[in-house]
Amino acid sequence: MKTPNTLTSFRQSHLNGVINAEIGLPGDKSVSHRALILGALAHGNTQITGLNTGEDVEYTELALKSLGVDIIQQSPTSRLIHGKSGWNFKQPINPLYLGNSGTTARLLCGLLASSPLNIQVYGDSSLSQRPMRRVMTPLTEFGCQFEATPENTLPLTIKGSSKLEPIDYVIPVASSQVKSAIILAAMNTKGISRIIEPIKTRDHTERMLQYLDYPIHFTLLESGHTQIDIEGKHVFNAKDISVPGDPSAAAYIAVAAMICPYSTVRIENLSWNPLRSRIFSILQEMGANIKIENIRNECFEPIADIEVSTSYNRPCIIKSEDVPALIDEYPILSIAAAFAEGTSVFHGLRELRYKESDRLNALYRNLNLCGIETHIQDESLIINGIGPKPIFGGKTINAGKDHRIAMAFYIMGLSARNPLIIQGTDCIQSSFPHFIKIFDELSYLRAVS
Structure with a gap:
């Protein structure tokens, strides 16, 4: 099934289930x-x-x-x-x-x-x-x-x-x-x-x-x-x-489990390449409850299973040296930072201007639209997180034909009192065709305001 061009993201509670790279999570x-x-x-x-x-x-x-x-x-x-x-x-x-x-x-x-x-x-x-x-x-x-x-x-x-x-x-x-x-x-x-x-x-x-x-x-x-x-x-x-499971895709599921109450999600057969797993060590530094199990090697690539559950998030400061290892993960890291208690700073993000969209500007614009005070200073993104409380929501996000922006703000909508409408979401098809199906299967309840 093709991903529709417009998605509505609702506040969620109880994301629970197992995602296997051979069944649901896209291959790397x-x-x-x-x-x-x-x-x-x-x-x-x-x-x-x-x-x-x-x-x-x-x-x-x-x-x-x-x-x-x-x-x-x-x-x-x-x-x-x-x-x-x-x-x-x-x-x-x-x-x-x-x-x-x-x-x-x-x-x-x-x-x-x-x-x-x-x-x-x-x-x-x-x-x-x-x-x-x-x-x-x-x-x-x-x-x-x-x-x-x-x-x-x-x-x-x-x-x-x-x-x-x-x-x-x-x-x-x-x-x-x-x-x-x-x-x-x-x-x-x-x-x-x-x-x-x-x-x-x-x-x-x-x-x-x-x-x-x-x-x-x-x-x-x-x-x-x-x-x-x-x-x-x-x-x-x-x-x-x-081909192992894609850690860049798994990061969206992990952050969703972190910010939605009473959630526990297991992700199996995930690429654990040290130049790709940095996103999860950053999330752990922010306070994420992540268990890492069964590390092994296939075709010279490390693979692991992880379990992620609801977490209380701290802010983080990410240095410019980390950019190559996190280049595709900054959109979803920004969502984690938005629900952290304090100010996060991501340095050296010049390359984000040359992705599928100007991601640096897209994050700045849409986070502020959602009520998250955000600034760009030189090549750094500064995000003042609001802690574990939900955002007000009720906004329309233009994904700008960028699949990672579309998925990131869909995740943000899982902790919004009023739905977020994300336009231009058919671009998600380029990397994560089963994105919406996975969240439909993981979702137990719609949370009330």
Whole structure:
């Protein structure tokens, strides 16, 4: 069922139940994109289970099919990919439409940089405003060429080359998407390419390559930076890939359980990658009742089960160094901060202006609309929480085509005396198709004012 364009969020009590990543919680979106791409490059067949069913991942799958990759859908969350043993792509008949998926756009740039094809990619109005220069710059150093708008946004034509030269590149802005694009280009470039990462970002690509026995090497430098060496032109064998539950999606369920009275929610088979689980350690620092159990590893990714219950929240101060590990979680962290007793400060949020929307401004505007005194100072967001009492509500929120803003303010409405109406919520389909169904199943009672 498609997510409707307008949702009404009511005050809730007693959220109780179990969410399993294989049934309700979406598969990790970052892992899903990379599983499809690396499965397409592998020698042999890759069985993927737990795939994210959102539109963003679907656009990656459709793009690969347009490039000649044989992908068989066995169930909504299962795919069988017949790998091409390398970069044996065909020229697609039409330009590739990528919807609102920035991950698809940037990873495809890296994937296609070493293919002797001219491929145009384009997206919706939101994706067409997002910056692409940061990924175009290193790929141009390899020898790839691009045709883009004067603002270096989509639509974009990728003019790949089979004669790329390896590069040494220091990533100037922390971005796992840029890092992954460089890795994909380096994999089909003869020689060793080197990436220096000053600030550690999500490492799903590197972990999956290690799982697939691809020659990728890491060195921790005296500076504290991470050096990644990628040996090019290696064929690697396919392996089955199990996608864990998405911690960014689970954070919405966790905060809902924290702010709704008498709630206990268990989330199973959740990605516990240390560069993704920071959101839960922050929530614990704020006073969240979170039990962590059954930590194990699958496909080089840590996985855990957690249980979250109603909590009394303290404010928090988040430093700019945490931004790469929390980049997608600030909207829901802002809701947790709104119901904390005191002032929370999130530093270094410049990158939030370049997501699906200007998230920094969207949070500032909509939190104030809901009666939460909020300020922007330089690149910091300051939220004066009201404690555990409900907000008055009765407001209309414009999500601005941003799925994380839409979901965050739906959660805020669970503690509002009067319903919150959130407009533009069909964008939730891009990452969390069963979002509303999950809350319908977890909800026991409608709380009275």
